Amino acid sequence: MKTCIDCIPCFFRQALEAARLVSDDEAVAEHVLRSVAALVKDLDMDQSPPEMGQKIHRIVRERVGMDDPYRGIKQTFNEAALKLYPEMRRLIGASEEPLGTAVRLAIAGNIIDFGVNGGVQDGDLERSIRQCLAAHFADGQLAAFKRAVNEAEDILYLADNAGEIVFDRLLIELLPVERVTVAVKGRPIINDATMEDAIVAGLPQIVEVIDNGDDAPGTVAEACCQEFRRRFARADLVIAKGQGNFETLSEADKHIFFILRAKCPVIAMHLACPIGTSVLLEHKASERRLVN
Amino acid sequence: MKTCIDCIPCFFRQALEAARLVSDDEAVAEHVLRSVAALVKDLDMDQSPPEMGQKIHRIVRERVGMDDPYRGIKQTFNEAALKLYPEMRRLIGASEEPLGTAVRLAIAGNIIDFGVNGGVQDGDLERSIRQCLAAHFADGQLAAFKRAVNEAEDILYLADNAGEIVFDRLLIELLPVERVTVAVKGRPIINDATMEDAIVAGLPQIVEVIDNGDDAPGTVAEACCQEFRRRFARADLVIAKGQGNFETLSEADKHIFFILRAKCPVIAMHLACPIGTSVLLEHKASERRLVN
Numbered sequence: 001m002k003t004c005i006d007c008i009p010c011f012f013r014q015a016l017e018a019a020r021l022v023s024d025d026e027a028v029a030e031h032v033l034r035s036v037a038a039l040v041k042d043l044d045m046d047q048s049p050p051e052m053g054q055k056i057h058r059i060v061r062e063r064v065g066m067d068d069p070y071r072g073i074k075q076t077f078n079e080a081a082l083k084l085y086p087e088m089r090r091l092i093g094a095s096e097e098p099l100g101t102a103v104r105l106a107i108a109g110n111i112i113d114f115g116v117n118g119g120v121q122d123g124d125l126e127r128s129i130r131q132c133l134a135a136h137f138a139d140g141q142l143a144a145f146k147r148a149v150n151e152a153e154d155i156l157y158l159a160d161n162a163g164e165i166v167f168d169r170l171l172i173e174l175l176p177v178e179r180v181t182v183a184v185k186g187r188p189i190i191n192d193a194t195m196e197d198a199i200v201a202g203l204p205q206i207v208e209v210i211d212n213g214d215d216a217p218g219t220v221a222e223a224c225c226q227e228f229r230r231r232f233a234r235a236d237l238v239i240a241k242g243q244g245n246f247e248t249l250s251e252a253d254k255h256i257f258f259i260l261r262a263k264c265p266v267i268a269m270h271l272a273c274p275i276g277t278s279v280l281l282e283h284k285a286s287e288r289r290l291v292n
Numbered sequence: 293m294k295t296c297i298d299c300i301p302c303f304f305r306q307a308l309e310a311a312r313l314v315s316d317d318e319a320v321a322e323h324v325l326r327s328v329a330a331l332v333k334d335l336d337m338d339q340s341p342p343e344m345g346q347k348i349h350r351i352v353r354e355r356v357g358m359d360d361p362y363r364g365i366k367q368t369f370n371e372a373a374l375k376l377y378p379e380m381r382r383l384i385g386a387s388e389e390p391l392g393t394a395v396r397l398a399i400a401g402n403i404i405d406f407g408v409n410g411g412v413q414d415g416d417l418e419r420s421i422r423q424c425l426a427a428h429f430a431d432g433q434l435a436a437f438k439r440a441v442n443e444a445e446d447i448l449y450l451a452d453n454a455g456e457i458v459f460d461r462l463l464i465e466l467l468p469v470e471r472v473t474v475a476v477k478g479r480p481i482i483n484d485a486t487m488e489d490a491i492v493a494g495l496p497q498i499v500e501v502i503d504n505g506d507d508a509p510g511t512v513a514e515a516c517c518q519e520f521r522r523r524f525a526r527a528d529l530v531i532a533k534g535q536g537n538f539e540t541l542s543e544a545d546k547h548i549f550f551i552l553r554a555k556c557p558v559i560a561m562h563l564a565c566p567i568g569t570s571v572l573l574e575h576k577a578s579e580r581r582l583v584n
Binding site for chain 2: 006008009012013015016026029030033034037038040043045
């Protein structure tokens, strides 16, 4: 997905929220906004929105002199999700359609996104779970997902955020784990999950976990490390969580299932759905450029 | 009022809305947003927000090659307000407190603001009237306003938007018109009222109307024409309608009553009121720098 005009005001809103979240100093926010303005003046609209997000958060981190300003937030949501994990696991066990329930819960966890909107409040997680459990997917998508999972020999699961990665674990447990690799971000970016969060979620005990070597809030394949690129190329099925992965991979020549909650108007427009929709969407390698 | 950090994302949102409102060409919107980014990079935060609005809309007008892109919108709202005028006049006539009702109606008309939010929908005007008629002003403000109007020898009424100027007429009719001068904008800016709108509202028949010679969506006194500056200096009471006039005159060394609906979070914070509040606020010459 390319950057669209509507993304520009949103970059500034996100930059302001990010600066305020990590620092009380208004001079930090002013510096960040002026720096973003300098970037937007000559912005390459062919790049995907997360590539700008990457630059914005590099500016924020550099200005406040912190490598991982969202570390506390990530810990908080990992803990909150781990508390909910046993009950969610029971829900899946009692479900008539466990894989569908696990996909819905993985989407519920996608509300923990500090890139799109500046915060998740108390009670939002539980509300998100209730909403997502009632979600209907587009015709045939869940059946197609089951079929693809059964047929694939090499599945790459692209995780999104900390906290959310505990929700992902519920879905990953239902996949053929011996054929699954989970990829997290290579360096801290917003509240995206890194290896530290995968470990807290207990993922390395059940599945191979790698990192992608990059700090884009999505998957910019060409910027990732060689090992990730090799694994991405080799995979015959990619499960991509969250908006950032959709924005960066919607034109990829790969067989992908996007699993996300549509949280911004531009994504909702691309997906032709209302904001807040739970999305499970197959993207076939041959469908390259279908979505742009 | 100086520009605050929160105004920056809003400048881009307003610029995008303005570009889209006057042109279907996305290249226009992109040009405008990049130009605004170039301005924001080196923005003087000591200037008031309407001074940036003035620059944004100059860019929009220049790029689309139109002197007055909001002309149609201004005509539409003048007509809509004129249709409501007889009924509103009856309301004031039947009111136990005609001046208070007229101030409330003048605030109801302040919803017709294409600078703050991109549109006013069908039914919004009637809804705004109902809401504003029930408005309570801060203690003593209405009594102070009555007293000031009775005592003043030279009242300058700064109009805000087209359409709204018909609502203003209802209030102006209750003032000592021989001592009142109404000022409109000197050149088209957003949907702000110019002399054309004052004439449509029938104001020159009841009161002297001048223009301020400028195209800021507020009153930047030093940028206005000499005649306006002379009249502004001479007035012993200024009645200033709308957010733009508050933003540009909140530090002025003049006796002013601000009459507005608080529509943006920054203004609401300055005024310590919720968004949507009907505001009648006295600002005394000696209170210079009280509000900033």
